[in-house]
Amino acid sequence: MSIIDSAKNAAQGLVQGALGKLVPLAPDSWIPGGLPDPLIARKHGLIGTPVSRLDGPLKVQGAARFSAEVAPAGMVYVALAYATIPRGRIATLDTQAAEAAPGVVRVMTHRNAPRMKPPAVFGSSPTAAGPSDLPILQDDRIHWNGQPIAAVIAETQEQADHARSLIHVTYEAGPSTTSFAGAKANGAQIGRFMGQPLRNEIGDAEAELAGAAHRVDHTYRTPRHSHNAIEPHAATIVWEGDMLTIHDTTQMVTAEARTIADVFDLKPEQVRVISPYVGGGFGGKGLWDHQIIGAAAAKLVGRPVRITLSREGVYRVIGGRTLSEQRVAIGATADGHFKAIIHTGTAAMTPHNAMPEPFIFATRSGYAADSFKLSVETVKMNMLANTFMRAPGEAIGTFALESAIDELAAELGMDPIALRIRNEPDKDPISGLPFSSRHIVEAWRSGAQRFGWDQRAPEPGTRREGEWLIGMGCATGTYPYHRMPGAAARITLTRDAKAIVEIAAHEMGMGTSTTTAMVAGERLGLPLDRIEIRYGDSIIPGAIMAGGSQQTAAIGAAVIAAHNALVAELLKLAGNESPLAGLSVDEVGSEGGALVRLDDPACRETYQSILARAQRDTVAAAEQASMPVEAMHWSMHSYSAIFCEVRVSAITGETRVSRILGAFDCGRILNPQTARSQFRGGIIMGLGMALMEETLFDERNGRVMNANLSEYHLPVHLDIPEIDVMWTDIADPHTPMGAHGIGEIGITGVAAAVANAVYNATGKRIRDLPITLDKLL
Amino acid sequence: MEITINGSTTALPQDPRVSLLDFLREGLHLFGTKKGCDQGACGACTVLVDGERILSCLALAVQFEGRDVVTIEGLSAAGTAGGEGLHPLQQAFIGCDGFQCGYCTPGQICSAVGMVAEAKRGSPSHVTADLAAAVTLTRNEIQERMSGNLCRCGAHNGIIDAIQQVLSAEVLS
Numbered sequence: 001m002s003i004i005d006s007a008k009n010a011a012q013g014l015v016q017g018a019l020g021k022l023v024p025l026a027p028d029s030w031i032p033g034g035l036p037d038p039l040i041a042r043k044h045g046l047i048g049t050p051v052s053r054l055d056g057p058l059k060v061q062g063a064a065r066f067s068a069e070v071a072p073a074g075m076v077y078v079a080l081a082y083a084t085i086p087r088g089r090i091a092t093l094d095t096q097a098a099e100a101a102p103g104v105v106r107v108m109t110h111r112n113a114p115r116m117k118p119p120a121v122f123g124s125s126p127t128a129a130g131p132s133d134l135p136i137l138q139d140d141r142i143h144w145n146g147q148p149i150a151a152v153i154a155e156t157q158e159q160a161d162h163a164r165s166l167i168h169v170t171y172e173a174g175p176s177t178t179s180f181a182g183a184k185a186n187g188a189q190i191g192r193f194m195g196q197p198l199r200n201e202i203g204d205a206e207a208e209l210a211g212a213a214h215r216v217d218h219t220y221r222t223p224r225h226s227h228n229a230i231e232p233h234a235a236t237i238v239w240e241g242d243m244l245t246i247h248d249t250t251q252m253v254t255a256e257a258r259t260i261a262d263v264f265d266l267k268p269e270q271v272r273v274i275s276p277y278v279g280g281g282f283g284g285k286g287l288w289d290h291q292i293i294g295a296a297a298a299k300l301v302g303r304p305v306r307i308t309l310s311r312e313g314v315y316r317v318i319g320g321r322t323l324s325e326q327r328v329a330i331g332a333t334a335d336g337h338f339k340a341i342i343h344t345g346t347a348a349m350t351p352h353n354a355m356p357e358p359f360i361f362a363t364r365s366g367y368a369a370d371s372f373k374l375s376v377e378t379v380k381m382n383m384l385a386n387t388f389m390r391a392p393g394e395a396i397g398t399f400a401l402e403s404a405i406d407e408l409a410a411e412l413g414m415d416p417i418a419l420r421i422r423n424e425p426d427k428d429p430i431s432g433l434p435f436s437s438r439h440i441v442e443a444w445r446s447g448a449q450r451f452g453w454d455q456r457a458p459e460p461g462t463r464r465e466g467e468w469l470i471g472m473g474c475a476t477g478t479y480p481y482h483r484m485p486g487a488a489a490r491i492t493l494t495r496d497a498k499a500i501v502e503i504a505a506h507e508m509g510m511g512t513s514t515t516t517a518m519v520a521g522e523r524l525g526l527p528l529d530r531i532e533i534r535y536g537d538s539i540i541p542g543a544i545m546a547g548g549s550q551q552t553a554a555i556g557a558a559v560i561a562a563h564n565a566l567v568a569e570l571l572k573l574a575g576n577e578s579p580l581a582g583l584s585v586d587e588v589g590s591e592g593g594a595l596v597r598l599d600d601p602a603c604r605e606t607y608q609s610i611l612a613r614a615q616r617d618t619v620a621a622a623e624q625a626s627m628p629v630e631a632m633h634w635s636m637h638s639y640s641a642i643f644c645e646v647r648v649s650a651i652t653g654e655t656r657v658s659r660i661l662g663a664f665d666c667g668r669i670l671n672p673q674t675a676r677s678q679f680r681g682g683i684i685m686g687l688g689m690a691l692m693e694e695t696l697f698d699e700r701n702g703r704v705m706n707a708n709l710s711e712y713h714l715p716v717h718l719d720i721p722e723i724d725v726m727w728t729d730i731a732d733p734h735t736p737m738g739a740h741g742i743g744e745i746g747i748t749g750v751a752a753a754v755a756n757a758v759y760n761a762t763g764k765r766i767r768d769l770p771i772t773l774d775k776l777l
Numbered sequence: 778m779e780i781t782i783n784g785s786t787t788a789l790p791q792d793p794r795v796s797l798l799d800f801l802r803e804g805l806h807l808f809g810t811k812k813g814c815d816q817g818a819c820g821a822c823t824v825l826v827d828g829e830r831i832l833s834c835l836a837l838a839v840q841f842e843g844r845d846v847v848t849i850e851g852l853s854a855a856g857t858a859g860g861e862g863l864h865p866l867q868q869a870f871i872g873c874d875g876f877q878c879g880y881c882t883p884g885q886i887c888s889a890v891g892m893v894a895e896a897k898r899g900s901p902s903h904v905t906a907d908l909a910a911a912v913t914l915t916r917n918e919i920q921e922r923m924s925g926n927l928c929r930c931g932a933h934n935g936i937i938d939a940i941q942q943v944l945s946a947e948v949l950s
Contacts, residue, residue: 056871059879060863060886062809062849069808157803158794230813230821230929231880279811279880280929311814509877509930677874681931709818709927716924718904718917720933 021045022596023522024589025567026560026736030630036733037560038589039522040668046518046528047737048729050673054514054528055277055507064277067249068234072304075236076105078297079160080290080309081150081167082316083142086382086702087176090140090149090169097166098152103159105301107167108151113137114296116263119287122387123194123354126486127258127543129287131319132352132385136263136292142171143352144384145178145702146316148289153297153305176382178702180323180348183379188346191356191376198358200430203371208340212331216407217342219327220400221768224695226320226712227389231279233318234308237294244271244295249278249285253536254486254504254543256287263292264299273538278508281546282685283388284318285508315707320695322348322357322386324396328404330369336414336422338369343401346377353385359397362478362748365635366401368425383702388547390685391744394479395751399689399769402475402752407765410460416474416756417444417453417641428635436634437732437740439665440476443641447663450726451643461763468647470658471761477662477749481636481732481740482550483628488542489558490622491520491566495611497593499524501562502534503555506546509681510743511674516555518671519737523563525590541622549638549741552670556736557625563590565621570595570607573614579603630734638666638745642683642753648761653773655691655758660750661724667740668731675742679725682746688715689747690754692770778842782807783851793839797831798822800838801848809849809883813927820926823884823891824848830891849883852890865946866890869939877930885926889940892922914944 023045026037039047058064083090095107106112116138119130134143142149150167154160177183191198209215236247244266250256250273257273264271278285294307309317326345332338347357360374389395409416421441427434448454456472457463463470492500501520507513517531524531534540544554567585574580580588580595580603588595595610597603611619630636645659662679669675692713696705706712731738751769758776759765766775778789782805790800798815801807801824810833813821817835824833825847852864866886869875876882896912904921905912912918919940920933928936 052871052874055879056876057863057867059876059882060849060867060870061853062811062883064879065808066811066880068812069802071803071806156792156795157799158792162794228929229878229880230819230927231811231878232813278878280878282929308812311816311818509879511877673874674877677877677930677932677935680934681877684931684933685929708816709814710816714927714929715931715933716927717920717933717937718924720920720931723934 022589022591022598022601023525024598025564025585028561028564029626030734032633037737040731040733040738045522047522047670048672051514051518051671052673053511054517066231066277066279067236067247067275068306068308070236070247072236072238075304075306076153076155076301077157077160078294078305078307079152079164080148080313081164083145083147083149085142085171085173086145086178088142088174089172090142091172092170093150094168095150098163101159101163101166103155104163105153105155108137108153108297108300109149110137110139114299116292116296117265119259119263119292121354127255129252129255129259131288131387132350134352136289137296144382146384146704148293148317151293151297153301176702177380178382179699183348183381184346186379188377188379191358191378193356193358198356198360198376200364200372200374202430205340205342205371205373208371209329209331209342212339213334214408214411215329215331216404216411217329218404218407218767219325220403222324222396222399223769224320224323224697225389225689225693226315226695227282227284228709228712228714229280229282229284232309232311232314233285233288233290235291235294236304236306237298238304239298242266242270246273246291246295248273248275248291250275251278251281251285251506251508251546253538255545257538259287260292260295264295275506275536278506281508282390283392283547288317290317311709312707315704319385319387321389321392324357324359326359326400328400330404330408332408332412336412336419338367338423340371341367341369342373344373344375346379348381349378350383350385351380355386355388357396358393361393361480362397363401364430365428365637366476366478367423368429372430390682391479391747394748395689398475398477398748399751402749403755403767406473406756406759417448420444420476431635433635436636436734437667437730438639439728439730440639440641442728443639443663443665446726447641447643447661451661453643456760460760467649467651469650469761470645470647471757471759472645473753473756473760475642475749475752475756477640477642477745479549479638479741479745479748481553481631481638481735482548483553483557483631484545484548484550485627486543487554487558487625488622489562490541490620491562492618492620493566493607495608495617497608498530498532499526500532500534501559502540503544503558504538504540504542505535505544505551505555507536508546510678511671512551514674515552515671519556520559523559523590525592525594542624549743552739552741553736554625556739560736561623561625562621565623566619567595569619569621570610573616573619574605574610577613578605578610580605634734638740638742640664640745640749642749644753644757646754646757646761648758648776653776655771657687657754658721660721662746664725664727664745665730666727666742666745667735668738669727669729670737670739676725678742679746680723682744683723683750684715684720686747686750687719687754689769690751690771694770778839780841781845783847789839789842793837795838796834797836797838797841798833801833807848807850811880811883813881820888821881821884823888823926825887825891828894830888849887852886865943866939869942873935873939873942874932875935875939876932881926881928885928885936888923888926893944916941
């Protein structure tokens with residue numbers, strides 16, 4: 001090779017090296033035949049490398065300010081009194097002693113609260129966030145046991161708490177339904193989720209089941225659960241004239257602000273909700289009665305208000321996951337082919353909310369079968385409104401479905417993994433859509449090898465070490481990919497080569513602010529320390545709810561749209577004197593703080609240079625994300641294969657989880673450090689659901705009995721083994737960054753994996769969560 | 778009546794009902810100490826009093842006249858938002874991802890500091906096999922001794938990893 005040739009090669013190498021870093025602009029929608037996000041092809045950037053949380057130093061020093069840690073001058077405190085009957089009306093309400101107590105400013109009841117509209121119930125419009133459509137402190141009627149009936153406003157929390165104990169109330173009880181059996185006797189209705197009925201039928205599943213060579217047909221029960229974020233719900237609320245500012249802990253700043261504006265008859269721009277840190281959400285940190293009561297109290301007394309729910313208050317005012325009773329029946333041939341899958345059942349809700357726990361969702365796209373019969377019926381109880389809790393539907397639905405598959409595997413004498421793979425669908429069994437990216441079989445195979453699944457004894461109850469019976473179980477987890485409409489982003493580039501990215505999204509510990517900075521840095525060709533993320537504020541354009549595991553995809557698409565608009569602005573500013581003169585947005589990419597011509601990386605100009613020549617300090621672009629049409633073209637989901645080993649005491653019936661592995665197929669993993677924690681956290685909540693968690697509900701009077709963290713059992717350090725997680729890391733070519741949601745997938749499948757391991761250990765099949773020791777004795 | 782908080786002496790509240798937790802948060806605006814349950818069930822409010830870990834929600838401030846209280850802010854008195862000057866355990870929590878939302882974190886960290894001191898004094902736990910021998914802080918021992926600090930995000934593995942990492946570096950004294 002001549003010197004000239006090697007120089008040429010070196011130059012080509014440089015060009016290729018530059019292209020390796022150079023990222024063209026991304027497509028802003030994903031349709032068949034379209035291009036994938038170019039970030040997927042970039043293998044050596046920030047994405048995929050573990051990055052510690054950027055808010056870590058603040059959080060470990062206790063310096064991150066949560067909503068109850070804002071202290072405006074002149075602030076007063078609120079204590080709530082709660083109804084003690086499930087339905088009826090207030091007969092007498094004596095607040096005189098409370099009003100006369102030291103430090104009390106006012107006692108607010110339905111008699112003196114400002115007039116307010118009922119909040120629009122969640123789902124009734126894109127901006128509705130209400131827990132139900134019940135009026136709040138507007139009349140004497142009681143709708144659930146625990147409903148706030150009075151708010152004491154005092155100079156200190158101690159004074160408010162004491163005065164609250166001086167309120168005397170009597171009731172006229174009305175007819176109520178507080179038992180599940182009673183609610184079922186009153187009749188059931190088909191559940192409707194986002195306007196669609198929760199029912200699917202393909203073929204005649206009952207006839208296929210009856211004619212199948214092998215079948216299982218059982219009922220599974222799951223209890224109520226509470227989110228139990230360690231941070232209790234709290235808001236610090238300030239009126240300045242007609243402007244209302246709420247420092248809150250919420251998963252939906254924008255929808256909450258809009259709903260509260262309607263409640264108080266204000267314009268949207270008159271309400272600002274700020275929520276930079278959320279101390280755990282899991283679906284429970286939305287709009288509930290207390291923010292509205294707090295805003296009303298602040299209006300009534302003309303002072304800033306802090307309203308913090310006590311731990312008991314959280315159980316009285318914040319709904320959780322409802323209870324369910326599910327039938328799963330599967331008919332199969334002798335070689336394991338599914339002839340019929342039936343998954344039907346009942347979930348309780350209230351007359352005033354809109355959350356029928358959709359436990360059939362995972363079954364809709366889980367397995368191929370010749371016939372299906374799926375439905376969710378709802379019955380009405382007089383209780384606190386139930387709501388979303390981590391993987392609503394899937395968490396409890398997979399317990400029933402994946403237990404039933406394990407039961408069928410035992411009936412057939414087949415390995416439960418082999419049975420699952422035997423019925424792997426090649427397209428979505430209900431919608432008929434192709435899967436966008438489904439590599440669950442790979443997750444099963446690599447997970448089985450890592451876990452040592454071949455060590456499992458096929459016969460239950462045959463492994464024992466001393467008093468401990470040992471068993472292994474597995475289950476599939478799944479959660480859909482969502483990207484909700486309405487997301488937007490604003491990117492501002494500054495002359496000192498910094499980018500400020502604003503999104504109306506939320507950080508509840510998922511690592512959203514860190515991952516967003518990584519993705520934005522990659523798109524803009526800027527290092528992490530040049531990116532500033534602003535979020536958690538309803539004055540930022542767009543709406544990005546932290547729900548449905550959709551934040552990362554929604555933010556990703558919004559940042560793509562804003563980046564593309566920003567590049568167009570930069571090219572306009574660059575003008576004719578720039579080396580980039582005359583180029584269109586399709587002909588350039590971002591790299592090293594510069595815009596670069598794609599087919600000639602030597603042709604480039606830095607952002608700083610463009611801004612300087614244009615004599616601008618900043619350039620900004622705000623854009624809405626494209627509509628999420630990808631979900632109309634493909635069946636899109638995250639998947640997991642969960643492997644679990646348990647030890648069950650033959651003497652006490654106590655179950656200990658000794659090993660657990662989650663093998664995940666969730667598209668490309670953006671930040672392995674925070675993703676691992678998300679997966680593990682979901683699995684741990686699943687272990688709680690499997691073994692100990694239950695919101696105990698007194699069916700005589702509709703009151704939650706264990707309204708505290710002593711009697712609602714959560715997994716503690718000693719309950720949690722080292723949790724192993726792995727992932728396929730196969731990018732979905734039809735999503736922003738190739739990513740899928742990972743916030744909720746972790747909990748799905750876990751309870752079934754534990755129950756199946758308990759069966760393998762003991763030969764006892766527990767179909768009623770949680771698997772407490774009394775059920776194993 | 779005075780109390781020492783993170784090295785500074787301050788007057789105790791007039792109202793004897795005020796818990797140490799509420800005194801820290803509402804009286805002194807030291808919001809690093811968290812209120813999770815206010816009933817002694819979650820551990821989020823853990824602080825160190827004369828080196829021992831206590832639940833500040835179950836303590837009345839006026840009980841602690843003349844005592845020396847260290848909160849999360851005191852552990853990293855020289856700490857900055859940039860991360861310099863953090864206590865080794867705070868640094869390890871970041872490196873091991875020993876938190877998600879960050880709400881239980883100050884309590885976990887203060888509790889771990891107190892827990893190590895307890896073990897050094899030879900205090901046995903529920904899982905200690907030999908009550909007469911010196912305590913070895915195995916993973917199991919740390920898990921048992923930290924079980925009073927709840928975490929709902931599920932950062933348990935990272936928390937125990939962080940404590941073990943710092944113990945193995947023998948910088949926790």
